[in-house]
Amino acid sequence: MIERIAGFFGDETHATRRRRLFYLVLVLIVVADFLVSREHAEYLWERLPGWSAVYGFGSCVLLIFVSKFLGHQGGLMRREDYYD
Numbered sequence: 001m002i003e004r005i006a007g008f009f010g011d012e013t014h015a016t017r018r019r020r021l022f023y024l025v026l027v028l029i030v031v032a033d034f035l036v037s038r039e040h041a042e043y044l045w046e047r048l049p050g051w052s053a054v055y056g057f058g059s060c061v062l063l064i065f066v067s068k069f070l071g072h073q074g075g076l077m078r079r080e081d082y083y084d
Contacts, residue, residue, distance in 0.1 A: 029053050 034049045041047045071077040 026053070 030050045030053045033052055038047045045051050
């Protein structure tokens with residue numbers, strides 16, 4: 001079973017099916033956010049449906065860009081032949 005899962009995520013022949021599956025999961029997360037009760041929300045943006053999904057996605061994208069910036073500009077990444 002592990003080989004089938006690894007093959008699904010690692011093989012390019014399943015790229016279209018994998019992309020559609022991920023989009024479906026994203027849509028389901030946003031739709032599920034419409035079903036959550038908002039009566040105890042403290043802030044205005046917490047009452048917006050889909051806000052949690054957008055905020056989580058934006059935070060992940062920001063984290064990736066900041067880590068890439070620190071890696072390239074901050075001197076954390078080295079060339080492959082650094083120790084040679």
